Amino acid sequence: MARKSGAKPANERRPRPGSRVGPRLLDVYRRLYQAYGPQSWWPGETAFEMIVGAILTQSVAWTNVAKTIAALKAADLMSPAALRHCPTDRLAGLLRPCLYFNAKAVKVKAMVDHLARYDDDLERWFDQDVPSLRSELLSIHGVGEETADSIVLYAAGKPSFVIDAYTRRILKRLELAPSVDTYRAYQARFEDELPADVALFNEYHALLVRLGKNVCRTKPRCPACPLLGICPTGQQAAAS
Numbered sequence: 001m002a003r004k005s006g007a008k009p010a011n012e013r014r015p016r017p018g019s020r021v022g023p024r025l026l027d028v029y030r031r032l033y034q035a036y037g038p039q040s041w042w043p044g045e046t047a048f049e050m051i052v053g054a055i056l057t058q059s060v061a062w063t064n065v066a067k068t069i070a071a072l073k074a075a076d077l078m079s080p081a082a083l084r085h086c087p088t089d090r091l092a093g094l095l096r097p098c099l100y101f102n103a104k105a106v107k108v109k110a111m112v113d114h115l116a117r118y119d120d121d122l123e124r125w126f127d128q129d130v131p132s133l134r135s136e137l138l139s140i141h142g143v144g145e146e147t148a149d150s151i152v153l154y155a156a157g158k159p160s161f162v163i164d165a166y167t168r169r170i171l172k173r174l175e176l177a178p179s180v181d182t183y184r185a186y187q188a189r190f191e192d193e194l195p196a197d198v199a200l201f202n203e204y205h206a207l208l209v210r211l212g213k214n215v216c217r218t219k220p221r222c223p224a225c226p227l228l229g230i231c232p233t234g235q236q237a238a239a240s
Helices: 022-036 047-056 062-074 080-085 088-094 101-118 122-126 130-138 145-155 165-173 183-191 198-214 232-239
Strands: none
Touching: 022 198, 047 062, 047 101, 047 122, 047 145, 062 088, 080 101, 088 101, 101 122, 130 145, 145 183, 145 198, 165 183, 165 198, 165 232
């Protein structure tokens, strides 16, 4: 069962007061929402499953992650305690479909070892503000910014916009990219211009991923893009 975002209709969204880029970002969101509808992210039955999925999906397609999570469930290992007591080599074998399975086994182990500090109580762990939770996540072995924000947004249900390669590519082609090419600069582009709304951040990121995977690829399919009417890159390609 996927966690539904609960996003309001696209035409009810408003940028932050005084925002200059916000109206353009919301126009992108509305067009994507109208074209694709709600994406119902993140796939997962529990917050812990979402945490594991966020680690496993690094550099691999979600179809591989889904197979691996099913295998972990079949082995009765989808809990912090079970994974903590599972030998690392056995865990690595179960993670094989996800690539870099030896490294990911160590990362999963580091995560569940950290959870032991909270007696595996996710509600207790998540009961802190976004900067504190994000900082703590980044201190765990194998957790980078994208993984940390995915956990904050989708598992903890707190507003932290997730930036990935799709988002960077799309914003560059829309000429909406920040002047500094860093993760935090891209994140600030959304968080400084849009309301801190979990449902909006959830749905927006999911829609960008869908566009990036299916249309705005390395070699883009501009004629099929719902953003063609506002995309300088796409319009230039169509005119050439």
